[in-house]
Amino acid sequence: MPVGIEAWVTQIPPITRGWLALSVLTSLAVQCQLVTTLQLYYSPKSTFINGQLWRAVTTFFYFGPISLDFVFHLFFFMRYSRMLEESSFANHKADYFWLLFLSSIMLLTLSPLFNLPFLSSSLAFVPIYLWSRRHPSTPISLFGLFTITAPYLPVALVAFSWVLNGTWRAAAGDLVGCAVGHVGWFMRDVWTREMVGGKTVFSEAPVRLRRLFGEQ
Template sequence: MPVGIEAWLTQIPPVTRAWLALSVLTSLAVQCQLVTPLQLYFSFKSAFTNAQPWRAATTFFYFGSISLDFVFHMFFFMRYSRMLEESSFANRTADYFWLLLTSSAMLLSLSPLVNLPFLSSSLAFVPIYLWSRRHPSTPISLFGLFTISAPYLPLALVAFSWIISGTWKAAAGDLLGCAVGHVGWFVRDVWSREMVGGRTVLSEAPDVL
């Protein structure tokens, strides 16, 4: 079994693999009471005024305690992050990391609007949204119950997440991720190609990265 798991992990592209590993390890650490969510959440006061800058990173790796909602988010984020990294960002690891890094910065700056301590779910919706816009004609089967076209996938997942969590805050965070994902799609697929006519620092990673 360990050999099978190791082989499966090595097949996952590097950025998605690192994100998956850090997310699982973070939730396991909380589950084993090695750390508490109070040590991981993000707020401007805690991160910058109280000199706890790690919160700006850990907020993107904690998907909550191991539960149905955790499995739901981990499955869909890993599935579509992997497909996006293997297709649109194949052999462009730095560009994919840059997408997630700039999206994380946007989410941190917008987080006061929704007052969410954890932004992992919001960031997970960025690659889901971008993949759905780049594959508009692809049919998606949701749990084998019904089929939708790819552009409707993010909204369907937002609705399902709302049903599972039972609170509007989960939907607000996911919708914020969709909004940031839309900005990422616009910058890369519309603005840089149709308005600028080439790469920009917003659409592709800096050379130093």
């Protein structure tokens, strides 16, 4: 069994694998009471005024206590982040990291407006949304119950999260993630192609970042 798990993990592309590992380790650390959620959440005052800069990072890796909702978000983010990294961003890891980095900055800016101390599920919806827009005709079976086409996937997942938690507030972060994902898709697939006619800082990682990932 360990060999099988190790083989499965090593097959996940690096950015998705790192994101998955840090998310699982963060929730386990909270579950084992090594840290508390009060040390992880994001707020502009605690982060930038009190100098607790790590909060701008840990907010993206805590998916909540280990539960059905935790498994739900982790499974779908891992599945579609992996598929996106293996297809659209194959051999372009720096561009994928840049997409997530810019999306993270947007989410940190929007967080106070929607009272979102944790932004992990919001960021997770960015690759889900982008993948769904780039594969508009792909049929998807949800839990073996019904089939939809890819563009309806984010809406279906937000609705399921709403039902799972019993309140629309639980789905607010997912909706914000969809909005940020839409901006990312527009800037990469619409603006650069139809309005600019070439690559921009929003669609391509800076040269130094590409070199850091061993890409030219």
